Amino acid sequence: MTITKASALPTEQRPNHSKHRSSRLPGPPWYTAAGNTLRFLRHALDFSQEMRNRYGDVVSVPTLMGRLTLVFHPDGVRRVLQENHLNYNKNIPDYRILSLVLGNGLLTNDGESWLQQRRLMQPAFHRDRVAAFGTLITEATTAWLNQLETAQAIGSGRPLDIPQEMSRLTLSIVCKALFGADLPAEALERVSRALTTANHLLSEAFYLPGILSLPTPQRHRLREARGELHAVVDTIIQQRRALGEQRGRGDLLAMLLDARDAETGVGMSDQQLRDEILTLLLAGHETTANTLSWTLYLLAQHPDIAANLQSEYRRVLQGRPPRMDDLPHLSLTRMVIEESMRLYPPAWALGRRALAEDEIGGHTIPKGAYVLVFQYVTHRHPDFWERPDAFDPERFAAERATGRHRYAYFPFGGGPRLCIGNQFALIEARLILATFLSRYQLLLSPTAHVIPEPLVTLRPRGSLLMTAHSTTDGAVYSGGKGASQ
Ligand code: HEM
Numbered sequence: 001m002t003i004t005k006a007s008a009l010p011t012e013q014r015p016n017h018s019k020h021r022s023s024r025l026p027g028p029p030w031y032t033a034a035g036n037t038l039r040f041l042r043h044a045l046d047f048s049q050e051m052r053n054r055y056g057d058v059v060s061v062p063t064l065m066g067r068l069t070l071v072f073h074p075d076g077v078r079r080v081l082q083e084n085h086l087n088y089n090k091n092i093p094d095y096r097i098l099s100l101v102l103g104n105g106l107l108t109n110d111g112e113s114w115l116q117q118r119r120l121m122q123p124a125f126h127r128d129r130v131a132a133f134g135t136l137i138t139e140a141t142t143a144w145l146n147q148l149e150t151a152q153a154i155g156s157g158r159p160l161d162i163p164q165e166m167s168r169l170t171l172s173i174v175c176k177a178l179f180g181a182d183l184p185a186e187a188l189e190r191v192s193r194a195l196t197t198a199n200h201l202l203s204e205a206f207y208l209p210g211i212l213s214l215p216t217p218q219r220h221r222l223r224e225a226r227g228e229l230h231a232v233v234d235t236i237i238q239q240r241r242a243l244g245e246q247r248g249r250g251d252l253l254a255m256l257l258d259a260r261d262a263e264t265g266v267g268m269s270d271q272q273l274r275d276e277i278l279t280l281l282l283a284g285h286e287t288t289a290n291t292l293s294w295t296l297y298l299l300a301q302h303p304d305i306a307a308n309l310q311s312e313y314r315r316v317l318q319g320r321p322p323r324m325d326d327l328p329h330l331s332l333t334r335m336v337i338e339e340s341m342r343l344y345p346p347a348w349a350l351g352r353r354a355l356a357e358d359e360i361g362g363h364t365i366p367k368g369a370y371v372l373v374f375q376y377v378t379h380r381h382p383d384f385w386e387r388p389d390a391f392d393p394e395r396f397a398a399e400r401a402t403g404r405h406r407y408a409y410f411p412f413g414g415g416p417r418l419c420i421g422n423q424f425a426l427i428e429a430r431l432i433l434a435t436f437l438s439r440y441q442l443l444l445s446p447t448a449h450v451i452p453e454p455l456v457t458l459r460p461r462g463s464l465l466m467t468a469h470s471t472t473d474g475a476v477y478s479g480g481k482g483a484s485q
Pocket of ligand 1: 107283284345347425
């Protein structure tokens with residue numbers, strides 16, 4: 001069993017959640033604020049781990065931006081995201097920054113307006129609807145591989161920039177799922193460039209919010225990128241609306257255009273539709289791209305597990321591309337991806353504002369507190385994970401996962417704001433991995449040196465270069481330097 005005794009106990013019997021309520025939260029003293037700020041800005045992951053090791057599962061950290069309340073225990077995560085979610089909204093700087101590009105889309109929206117939008121959009125992400133995108137995903141991945149082969153960028157010994165390639169592939173997939181065949185290559189290129197610029201600037205602003213509120217060159221560039229995105233998306237919406245009844249095509253945009261509120265019968269305005277599309281473009285590609293990059297990185301460091309994956313593909317696929325109905329038989333692929341998202345969760349922390357006082361783990365959370373639940377730290381919590389830093393996909397085998405705390409692992413968040421695209425992402429990641437790795441083995445370039453960089457999402461920083469060799473070449477896997485597990 002992976003699960004330790006503590007996590008196997010019913011919630012109410014677990015340690016650390018005393019009934020004694022204490023008004024002063026544990027944490028470093030006020031005069032460490034400047035140092036904490038620097039450490040949080042530079043090394044958020046290590047710093048947060050250290051805070052848990054020193055002070056426990058609920059920690060108040062003084063910083064120059066105000067106090068941060070860090071919640072690490074899964075019971076606390078459940079309290080914030082699910083049990084008392086109405087007490088925690090998204091009125092925090094991170095989401096204000098994101099809304100500069102995403103407007104009032106689902107990720108940044110809140111309250112009644114969010115609920116109404118979520119109701120309108122939920123049916124488009126129903127499992128059966130998402131499953132219909134399986135063929136699109138495999139075809140796009142095969143086309144991407146073929147393109148790389150034609151350009152001799154793969155199979156020729158030339159290194160591939162994995163994060164860049166994964167991002168290119170997942171963006172083209174989410175664009176096809178959204179717009180069908182409507183997005184010409186030139187528009188895709190424009191969207192891709194503007195989205196990359198916006199993403200960089202938003203990430204920079206995560207740690208330096210002022211750079212986008214003052215008249216800086218960064219703010220100017222963000223406005224340009226946003227203008228470009230609006231121009232492309234608005235044109236597509238207008239073209240589709242003009243088609244009237246003829247517009248049904250089975251892509252996400254058609255579903256969103258047809259969505260009507262059950263009570264009022266009202267659909268989305270053009271502006272709301274644009275915000276939702278931009279949200280799906282941004283939230284729907286970067287996260288999955290990171291998951292794939294980290295997975296390929298971990299596999300390159302664990303050649304035995306990579307070899308077992310190859311056996312799974314030979315046995316199940318027998319040389320053909322994967323299909324949706326193969327997924328239940330690709331169990332190692334699923335476990336590898338889940339374990340990769342445990343060690344390197346693309347959403348590494350989620351922030352909320354406490355609207356009223358609350359109690360978590362026997363501690364008082366003050367009204368107005370800036371609360372952060374931390375996937376990166378909880379996913380490595382020693383009370384819930386044996387050998388927390390080891391890459392061990394089998395811990396996601398059904399028999400080992402049974403009884404695990406629901407919130408010991410929450411890569412897609414939880415409660416009412418659970419990621420709407422989680423089924424899409426899991427289907428996509430498995431189909432891409434199986435299509436790619438059934439044809440190629442990947443070797444980490446000897447110069448590769450990678451560390452996790454916590455920006456809007458958790459990205460691999462440094463060079464994640466890999467060479468791809470045809471599975472029939474008999475290449476041997478090898479490890480590289482970096483954040484090895
Ligand atoms: C591995 C891939 C992904 C991960 C790890 C991920 C993670 C998350 C997380 C943690 C949240 C909750 C944010 C919060 O509570 O503050 C979220 C929300 C969201 N995600 Fe994902 N996501 C992924 C893929 C996708 C995809 C493929 C799409 C769309 C096609 C998507 C669209 C969204 C949207 C629209 C929201 C906001 C939902 C709401 O608040 O109602 N995500 N995602």
